[in-house]
Amino acid sequence: MENKLDYVGQRIPRKDGPVKVTGRAKYTVDVQLPGMLVGRILRSPHPHAKILNIDVSRAERLKGVKAIITSDDTIGVKHAFVDTPRYPADEPPIAKDRVLFVGEAVAAVAATDADVAEEALSLIKVDYEPLPAVFDVEEAMQPGAPEVHTSHPKVKEPLSNIAGKTESGWGDIKTGFAQADYVREDRFESHLRTHGYLEPQATVASYEPGGKLNVLTSSQGPFFKRAKLAQTLGLPFSRVRVHKAYVGGGFGGKIDLFYHEFCAALLSMKTGRPVKIEASREEIFTAYRHGEPLIIEIKTGVKNDGTLVAQQFRVINKSGAYRGTGVVVIFLAWGFIIGAYRVPNFKYEGYAVYTNNPPRTAQRGHGCPQMRFAVESQLDMIAEKLGIDPLEIRLKNARQAGEILPNGDNVYNCGLTECIEKAAEHTEFKKKYGQARSASPSMGSIRRGIGIGVSAYITGSLIYPNSSSTVIKMNDDGTVTLLTGALDIGQGAETILCQIVAEELKLPMEDIEVIAADTETTPVDIGSWISGNAFVTGNAVRVAGTEVREKLLSIAAEELEASLEDLVLKDKCVYVAGSPSHKLTYQQLVSLSIQKRDGDPIIGEGHWRTVRGEPYHPSLATTKGRWSDSYAFGAQVAEVEVDIETGQARLIRAVTAHDCGFPINPTLVEGQMDGQVSMALGHAFMEEVLMKEGRTLNPSWLDYRMPTIHNTAKSEVIDVITERYEIGRPYRTKEVGEGYVSGILAAIANAVYDAVGVRLYTTPFTPEKILQGLGKLK
Amino acid sequence: MRLPKFEHVQPSSREEASRLLQEHGSRARLVSGGTDLYPRMKYGLTRPDVLISLKGLPATPPTVDPNGDLHVDALMTLADLARSQTVLEKTPLLSEAALSVASNQIRHMGTLGGNLCQENRCPYYNQTHTFQFVEPCFKRNGDQCYLIPKGKKCWAVFSSDTAPALISLGASATILAPKERRQLPLENLYTGDPLKPLTISDGEVLTEIIIPCPLSLRGTAFMKFTLRGGMEYAALSVAVVLDMENDGVLCRAARITVGSVGAGPIRAGKGENAMAGQRLSKNLFQEVAQLVVSETHPFPHHGYSAAYLRACLEVETRRAFSLAAEQITRNPGDPG
Incomplete structure (x- = not known):
């Protein structure tokens, strides 16, 4: 079949662009329902306390208060992001008996307006008995530390507050280090950042008299929310319908079940009226979930020529008061080491440790930026010690096409070497590297530096149910409707899925209607997280598209009395090649299909999942089992300027050479790159949630400094295309939305070192740390 | 994070504003752009019953008097101040300081007077206190400082950008009280006490800033x-x-x-x-x-x-x- 691509690979404008830029897209907060109540949440002022009594009587008497809920109103079922026999759910949907962090929900109110709801909160009297609390993760691990939760029974070390542990390894670590010519040990630490989604979290829940709960919520996927709501409310899945809502960003921060979602639903069930709960930005900063800071200890052994022979890791996740994704990130942290370089002898231990801080969650890259920052920084230190340049040491150890990873995954057409070479060539890395350190003082106070970082990132992973199922149905007029559970959270999911439909059916984008992300009307999809949308949902759509195309062709072949190979799809018609007048329109074909195929109006179905053929997801405890179908690779170069007098550094240029398989939409791929570069520079230089004893000091956009347009750096993208799209065949495109926030962070750290000779072991790279490193702080 | 209820009064002159201020005493606050006051009200840091708004009053464009001194209306927005040709020619320092404040949008709302009379700030203080930092700090009439453990005083900082510029320019401020109008060197507007940063009292309105003409190069x-x-x-x-x-x-x-x-x-x-x-x-x-x-x-x-x-x-x-x-x-x- 001809494989001329008209839609896939094209710079097609976003499907949801017009409705968003004209303000017609309805976000959850925009929704107004008749009789709707406003909900508010009463939160714990203590990082750790016993709840002795909750007296809601005064609040109940306040005019306009329609319902108040506490844990007594729940069915007592706990939930969690991870809920397995090893890691059973540990979070009550509303605190019962004990609060474990400042901001934990203790009660919720539904009232006729927000003022009444807020006043009601102030009338609820909770008696607490404060308990000792612990905030520093290494203190929390010490035997005898205040106990947030009992340490995990399977972790036999004498440590407190262990939420979970991941162990992995291969080869023989002792022999490996014995073979090394040079061994070094370093410790890196990352800091707390928030996601910075601009749309605050919000939910509208409406419980219908017939016993159906309708929910609109700002999320990263409706199916996960449905599962958690059904579980905690004691409703069958089929009684909970989560509808599609437009989403103003998620970045990992809107996956879990949140208090406002549970409380809105339960308040609606109690009152029989719709309930809306919106989180204020301040609540999001103080009581919601930010990313996961890690402590990373690395011991690495190399030969004199830079060949890695052994690497040992000890990673500690600074979890909050509940497990959250803490036991996922210590698994992923391992995974984000193994993809980029060959390490023959390897040992890994990762701990998730409870503290009385608010729980944490996934954040774009989910451990990868932290890990790459550590690994790539240390690699530069090793290279310098050995007198090798940063490119050479990376090229020497970089994975090559066809390599099998220790977990059995295949890197297939890995383009890492080409990425490194192209990024270096494009930036004249060799010429520039090391120049600043020999600069003369007459240059003024600005030093320029260049650095490189590398990453490898999974393309979706086998976490149940990382699958997607789609339906494409032809309409009477020859247009199509795509039903997908995937949720477009701004990354362009609907656009690329339509491009695939358009390509398979040679149909203009505007003739494709999308019905998406509705648990009732669309088939299941994991949602927009774990970096699998373009690959998993995309392939499911492609399969459905193929089925529709084959049905169209089969009827056309019969009617036109032509063989299948001679038929061509174009302009919503099927032609006989070389005879353009010999054709049937899609409209005619739909009608013929109904007539001659027992009423089939031409419907295609497609299913896909990650790591097909593997029954189970990999073990979070041991890392055993296949993890992902393919890996995206990238090399990123940063150029920075550092003021050696104030210590202030800025990113002036970012170059990303990426092997993302192939771009389904190059504009969207570049958008992802630019977004990741600006996120990484915020990570590197500006953003930090400042906390003291579990309380947030800068809960606003003013004092939490996200970069503005003035801070963004020039971002250049180099494609290293390793895969292709063929009509009607499975494809292996790779992830593009998370990995590239990682290499660039490492590159920035290495560039700062190149500029001023200051090695930074902790993020963010503040002026203060740089000045300290320069010995200029008294 | 909702603005509490208040009465909004719109005087027709600064004099009337001053009278109203005195009449309502500590129940009232003066507001113009509101960029400092409204967020503080949303945080519950101040709860005026009455807001006396200067917003409707026109700001007089900057003028140079016969002595060469520059007169700037305190009601000028920071944006107008930053782009005033007269100000740029006479005191580029002030233009620069005004332009450095916040963002374009805020400069279009915020006024010079508001920038000079803003409240001191501290990360522990500038937020709501419903479940975080509930116990009052010095600035919330308590007896502790969260920032400096066992601290004996408040550490909130005064962050106006235009104040340092104007003080270095030797500016003076015109203060309108119900019965008088007085001048004071701008630096005397500030007490150095983070709990009560300004020397002006109830009923007084900062109306004008006068920047003396430089005597030499x-x-x-x-x-x-x-x-x-x-x-x-x-x-x-x-x-x-x-x-x-x-x-x-x-x-x-x-x-x-x-x-x-x-x-x-x-x-x-x-x-x-x-x-x-x-x-x-x-x-x-x-x-x-x-x-x-x-x-x-x-x-x-x-x-x-x-x-x-x-x-x-x-x-x-x-x-x-x-x-x-x-x-x-x-x-x-x-x-x-």
């Missing part, structure tokens, strides 16, 4: 250090005015004011004295910058340590001197 510079370069209060700011002898070489008098690192703007008197009568040089700038740091004692605030602020202040002050000196060299005949 002058160089000025304003430095504001931030992490992201916009939409941000200063980590520190420093405004420098160097008045030169006619030879353009000897410094006749210097005025140096440091912002955002203390309870109010800080005049660096020792630094000023050390500069006066001296020949401008890199060494002098370095020495005086060190002196400025030694007499300023920056407060740690908003994640910046005192040690870092000292180091940074020294650099920024030295740079301000160099920029002011460059201005003098560039415009030797222009006493602006």
Whole structure:
């Protein structure tokens, strides 16, 4: 079949662009329902306390208060992001008996307006008995530390507050280090950042008299929310319908079940009226979930020529008061080491440790930026010690096409070497590297530096149910409707899925209607997280598209009395090649299909999942089992300027050479790159949630400094295309939305070192740390 | 994060505003752009029953009187101030300081008077206190400071950008009270007490700023250090005015004011004295910058340590001197 691509690979404008830029897209907060109540949440002022009594009587008497809920109103079922026999759910949907962090929900109110709801909160009297609390993760691990939760029974070390542990390894670590010519040990630490989604979290829940709960919520996927709501409310899945809502960003921060979602639903069930709960930005900063800071200890052994022979890791996740994704990130942290370089002898231990801080969650890259920052920084230190340049040491150890990873995954057409070479060539890395350190003082106070970082990132992973199922149905007029559970959270999911439909059916984008992300009307999809949308949902759509195309062709072949190979799809018609007048329109074909195929109006179905053929997801405890179908690779170069007098550094240029398989939409791929570069520079230089004893000091956009347009750096993208799209065949495109926030962070750290000779072991790279490193702080 | 209920009164003149202010006493607050007041009201940090709004009153454009002194209406928005040609010609320092405030949108709402009369800030204080930092700190009429454990005083900083610039320019403020109108040097507007940063009392309205005409050749510079370069209060700011002898070489008098690192703007008197009568040089700038740091004692605030602020202040002050000196060299005949 001809494989001329008209839609896939094209710079097609976003499907949801017009409705968003004209303000017609309805976000959850925009929704107004008749009789709707406003909900508010009463939160714990203590990082750790016993709840002795909750007296809601005064609040109940306040005019306009329609319902108040506490844990007594729940069915007592706990939930969690991870809920397995090893890691059973540990979070009550509303605190019962004990609060474990400042901001934990203790009660919720539904009232006729927000003022009444807020006043009601102030009338609820909770008696607490404060308990000792612990905030520093290494203190929390010490035997005898205040106990947030009992340490995990399977972790036999004498440590407190262990939420979970991941162990992995291969080869023989002792022999490996014995073979090394040079061994070094370093410790890196990352800091707390928030996601910075601009749309605050919000939910509208409406419980219908017939016993159906309708929910609109700002999320990263409706199916996960449905599962958690059904579980905690004691409703069958089929009684909970989560509808599609437009989403103003998620970045990992809107996956879990949140208090406002549970409380809105339960308040609606109690009152029989719709309930809306919106989180204020301040609540999001103080009581919601930010990313996961890690402590990373690395011991690495190399030969004199830079060949890695052994690497040992000890990673500690600074979890909050509940497990959250803490036991996922210590698994992923391992995974984000193994993809980029060959390490023959390897040992890994990762701990998730409870503290009385608010729980944490996934954040774009989910451990990868932290890990790459550590690994790539240390690699530069090793290279310098050995007198090798940063490119050479990376090229020497970089994975090559066809390599099998220790977990059995295949890197297939890995383009890492080409990425490194192209990024270096494009930036004249060799010429520039090391120049600043020999600069003369007459240059003024600005030093320029260049650095490189590398990453490898999974393309979706086998976490149940990382699958997607789609339906494409032809309409009477020859247009199509795509039903997908995937949720477009701004990354362009609907656009690329339509491009695939358009390509398979040679149909203009505007003739494709999308019905998406509705648990009732669309088939299941994991949602927009774990970096699998373009690959998993995309392939499911492609399969459905193929089925529709084959049905169209089969009827056309019969009617036109032509063989299948001679038929061509174009302009919503099927032609006989070389005879353009010999054709049937899609409209005619739909009608013929109904007539001659027992009423089939031409419907295609497609299913896909990650790591097909593997029954189970990999073990979070041991890392055993296949993890992902393919890996995206990238090399990123940063150029920075550092003021050696104030210590202030800025990113002036970012170059990303990426092997993302192939771009389904190059504009969207570049958008992802630019977004990741600006996120990484915020990570590197500006953003930090400042906390003291579990309380947030800068809960606003003013004092939490996200970069503005003035801070963004020039971002250049180099494609290293390793895969292709063929009509009607499975494809292996790779992830593009998370990995590239990682290499660039490492590159920035290495560039700062190149500029001023200051090695930074902790993020963010503040002026203060740089000045300290320069010995200029008294 | 909702604005509490209040009565909104719109006087037809400043005089009426002053009368109303006195009448309502501590129940009332004056508001113009609201960029400082409204967020504080949303946080529940202040709960006025009555807001007396100056918003509807027209701002008089900047004028130069026969003495050459510049008069600026306190009701001017920061945006208008920053783009006023008269201000730019007479006192580019003020234009620069006004332009450095927050963001374009906020400068279009916020006024000069509001910027000068803003409240002190601290990360523990500037938020709601429903479940975080519930126990009151000094600034919320309590008896503790969260920032400095066992601290005996409040450490909230005063972050106006225009105040250091105007104080270095020797500006005076016109204060309208119900029965009188008085002038005071702008620096006397500030108490240095973070709990009550302003010296004006109920019923008084800041109406005008007067910037005296320079008597000789002058160089000025304003430095504001931030992490992201916009939409941000200063980590520190420093405004420098160097008045030169006619030879353009000897410094006749210097005025140096440091912002955002203390309870109010800080005049660096020792630094000023050390500069006066001296020949401008890199060494002098370095020495005086060190002196400025030694007499300023920056407060740690908003994640910046005192040690870092000292180091940074020294650099920024030295740079301000160099920029002011460059201005003098560039415009030797222009006493602006």
